Amino acid sequence: MTEDTQRVDPLRDHPPVSQNLIRNPISLIGLALAGVAVANIVLLVLIDVLASRSSPYIGVLAYMVAPGFLVLGLILVPIGLVIERRRRLRAVGVPPHFPRFDLNNPAQRSTFAFLLSFVVIFALVSSVGSYKAYEFTDSVDFCGQLCHTVMHPEFTAYEASPHARVACVECHVGSGASWYVKSKLSGMRQVYYTALGTYPRPIPTPVHNLRPAQQTCEQCHWPRKFWGAQLKTFTHYGDDEQNTPRVLRMLMKVGGGDPRLGQAGEGIHWHMNIANKVTYIASDEQRQVIPWVRIEDKNGRVAEYLAKDASLTQAQIDKADKRRMDCIDCHNRPSHIYVPPDASVDQAITGRAIDATLPFIKQQGVAVLTADYKTSDEAQNAIATTITKFYQDKYPQIASAKADSVKGAVVELQRIYSTTFFPYMKVNWKTHPNNIGHMYYQGCFRCHDGNHVSKDGKVISKDCNSCHTVMDQQESGTQIAAVPAQTFKHPVDIGDLTGVNCSDCHSGGVGP
Numbered sequence: 397m398t399e400d401t402q403r404v405d406p407l408r409d410h411p412p413v414s415q416n417l418i419r420n421p422i423s424l425i426g427l428a429l430a431g432v433a434v435a436n437i438v439l440l441v442l443i444d445v446l447a448s449r450s451s452p453y454i455g456v457l458a459y460m461v462a463p464g465f466l467v468l469g470l471i472l473v474p475i476g477l478v479i480e481r482r483r484r485l486r487a488v489g490v491p492p493h494f495p496r497f498d499l500n501n502p503a504q505r506s507t508f509a510f511l512l513s514f515v516v517i518f519a520l521v522s523s524v525g526s527y528k529a530y531e532f533t534d535s536v537d538f539c540g541q542l543c544h545t546v547m548h549p550e551f552t553a554y555e556a557s558p559h560a561r562v563a564c565v566e567c568h569v570g571s572g573a574s575w576y577v578k579s580k581l582s583g584m585r586q587v588y589y590t591a592l593g594t595y596p597r598p599i600p601t602p603v604h605n606l607r608p609a610q611q612t613c614e615q616c617h618w619p620r621k622f623w624g625a626q627l628k629t630f631t632h633y634g635d636d637e638q639n640t641p642r643v644l645r646m647l648m649k650v651g652g653g654d655p656r657l658g659q660a661g662e663g664i665h666w667h668m669n670i671a672n673k674v675t676y677i678a679s680d681e682q683r684q685v686i687p688w689v690r691i692e693d694k695n696g697r698v699a700e701y702l703a704k705d706a707s708l709t710q711a712q713i714d715k716a717d718k719r720r721m722d723c724i725d726c727h728n729r730p731s732h733i734y735v736p737p738d739a740s741v742d743q744a745i746t747g748r749a750i751d752a753t754l755p756f757i758k759q760q761g762v763a764v765l766t767a768d769y770k771t772s773d774e775a776q777n778a779i780a781t782t783i784t785k786f787y788q789d790k791y792p793q794i795a796s797a798k799a800d801s802v803k804g805a806v807v808e809l810q811r812i813y814s815t816t817f818f819p820y821m822k823v824n825w826k827t828h829p830n831n832i833g834h835m836y837y838q839g840c841f842r843c844h845d846g847n848h849v850s851k852d853g854k855v856i857s858k859d860c861n862s863c864h865t866v867m868d869q870q871e872s873g874t875q876i877a878a879v880p881a882q883t884f885k886h887p888v889d890i891g892d893l894t895g896v897n898c899s900d901c902h903s904g905g906v907g908p
């Protein structure tokens with residue numbers, strides 16, 4: 397080194413400064429942290445891969461918590477190095493400055509090569525890791541099970557629905573980065589509410605940030621494929637001693653999706669006919685009361701219908717929020733179906749999970765399910781004691797001769813309760829109306845009630861044959877209508893069917 401050299405080379409002048417820099421507490425803690433994190437990731441990923449049904453908590457630890465600690469550890473290492481180097485330079489009286497690299501120096505060259513390959517490998521591994529994290533936060537486990545109690549009703553109903561194999565995110569997020577980010581931001585808010593326990597019970601519906609159905613449902617259900625009709629069977633049991641069976645078969649006119657496959661204005665999916673535009677105003681949060689409807693069809697015909705009992709002024713109509721009708725306005729429960737007790741007991745009897753020969757079992761089953769319970773445990777106990785006691789008191793012979801049937805009915809009713817009633821989240825069939833049909837809820841009759849009239853006197857049809865045709869109707873195995881029947885014959889005479897609201901009597905709970 398010559399006299400005129402301006403800068404000192406501390407690496408050469410003070411070799412101890414750069415030797416074993418890593419031996420400082422911060423870097424060592426960082427290394428230890430990273431080491432433990434790597435070991436945990438390896439172990440957890442192994443468990444996640446090998447377990448037949450992995451727990452969502454393993455996923456959170458493996459793909460979110462442990463990598464977080466790994467990154468923290470890896471950040472601490474260089475911070476420790478820098479602080480340690482400055483400390484040593486200060487100790488030998490040299491002002492702090494950046495180290496100089498010399499790739500001609502073999503030792504430094506191999507350090508550099510090591511660092512470079514580490515960065516490349518880490519980048520590769522962490523991109524796989526972030527993909528796994530992305531996949532994981534989109535999984536049904538993450539959405540449905542992590543928030544255990546909060547999402548319990550939605551998850552339970554989902555598992556019993558036609559969409560049990562469709563991931564939550566297919567309907568709630570869809571594809572594309574912007575909806576992903578939007579949903580994760582709102583998810584973070586929800587995690588926060590959950591942690592504080594301040595989430596609303598039940599979780600409110602409609603979901604205002606639900607993605608438009610064109611971008612979710614229509615990815616799998618192509619609207620143009622809706623045409624023709626589908627046969628559907630409805631089976632009920634009366635609340636008399638015989639549990640009188642009533643079977644109804646109807647052709648549901650599900651067509652209308654494509655004007656080329658049938659007349660426009662024909663069939664239920666007519667609303668979805670690409671060129672038809674139905675918009676409406678709802679006066680309640682759950683969109684159950686619809687005073688105003690507007691239609692603009694593909695020929696440019698416009699009609700506005702106002703409910704006869706609505707008190708909306710033109711100014712209020714102009715100002716109100718209007719919603720364009722899509723799949724969700726009818727199929728609002730494609731996946732979270734809280735079946736009314738009347739229907740779930742019917743299903744159980746049809747499926748022979750409940751013995752149809754037990755007297756009054758339909759009536760008693762619905763009554764015991766619908767009673768007011770504070771907790772699920774209370775309900776489960778009450779179902780067992782009430783049903784058993786009913787047969788012991790009223791039908792002692794049956795109670796002993798058909799003890800197994802009574803026991804079976806209790807088990808099935810308990811199962812129905814635990815999968816359709818969620819007292820903790822205040823969720824049951826009454827809190828989440830299903831808009832398909834009109835038996836237990838207003839559904840189609842929100843508009844098709846024969847009460848929505850346009851200025852020129854046209855009415856949104858309540859004609860019993862516009863949506864379905866009765867093919868066959870039986871009571872206790874006997875035809876009660878001409879075959880093929882045109883319209884439904886109500887089991888009890890209630891006068892003109894177009895003049896009533898079915899859900900006024902058919903509440904889904906105790907009653908008809």
Ligand code: HEC
Nearest residue numbers: 539540550559562563564567599601602603728730731732
């Ligand atoms: C087939 C589509 C679909 C799937 C799959 C699906 N959902 Fe939904 N979800 C909906 C629709 C539609 C609504 C109601 C939207 C409305 O009325 O605005 C809804 C509503 C909800 C609500 C609001 C409360 C309620 O019951 O209305 C929650 C919470 C929810 N879903 C969670 C989930 C979770 C968790 C999963 C996965 C386990 C899931 N969803 C899977 C379509 C779906």
Ligand code: HEC
Nearest residue numbers: 558559562566567609612613614615616617723724727730
């Ligand atoms: C990832 C694909 C996928 C998405 C997204 C999807 N579905 Fe489905 N859906 C299916 C499949 C598959 C079936 C058939 C299930 C079966 O036959 O049991 C089905 C069945 C249905 C049925 C018939 C139900 C029944 O009782 O048989 C309706 C109605 C329906 N879907 C509506 C919707 C609506 C509304 C949405 C949007 C909220 C939606 N689907 C989103 C795949 C999907």
Ligand code: HEC
Nearest residue numbers: 609613614617619628648650664667668722723726832833
């Ligand atoms: C006007 C209300 C309404 C709208 C809007 C609507 N549907 Fe339907 N959909 C029905 C009814 C009613 C049925 C008959 C099902 C029944 O009786 O259970 C049905 C049946 C279906 C079925 C099963 C039958 C079949 O032909 O495969 C699917 C799938 C379906 N709808 C999907 C959709 C999708 C996707 C959309 C949005 C593009 C949509 N629906 C819009 C009322 C509607």
Ligand code: HEC
Nearest residue numbers: 661663664666676689691726832833840842843857862863
């Ligand atoms: C938001 C209001 C609204 C709801 C809810 C609604 N519809 Fe409609 N629907 C209309 C309007 C408006 C028309 C067209 C009336 C016209 O021709 O001007 C229509 C027409 C129809 C048609 C055409 C055939 C005809 O004869 O009028 C069918 C079928 C139909 N709807 C079935 C259903 C079914 C099934 C449901 C329930 C699942 C339902 N709609 C729910 C507003 C609604």
Ligand code: HEC
Nearest residue numbers: 630832833834835840844857858859860862863884893894
């Ligand atoms: C706007 C369309 C529409 C009109 C108008 C209509 N229905 Fe329906 N109805 C439906 C749909 C959709 C279902 C299927 C519900 C389901 O799949 O659960 C249904 C179901 C039914 C059922 C079976 C209910 C059950 O759960 O057993 C009966 C009975 C019935 N309708 C009778 C009538 C009568 C009577 C009228 C005339 C006053 C009428 N409907 C008018 C759409 C309509």
Ligand code: HEC
Nearest residue numbers: 632633634635636642887888890893896897898900901908
């Ligand atoms: C004034 C009250 C009332 C109205 C309104 C009413 N129903 Fe009923 N409904 C009854 C009674 C009572 C029974 C017999 C119940 C029994 O035997 O358990 C019944 C039975 C039925 C059944 C047989 C199911 C069963 O539980 O045995 C069907 C299906 C039905 N009604 C459909 C409808 C439809 C569709 C409408 C609307 C068009 C309607 N009802 C309107 C009172 C009513």
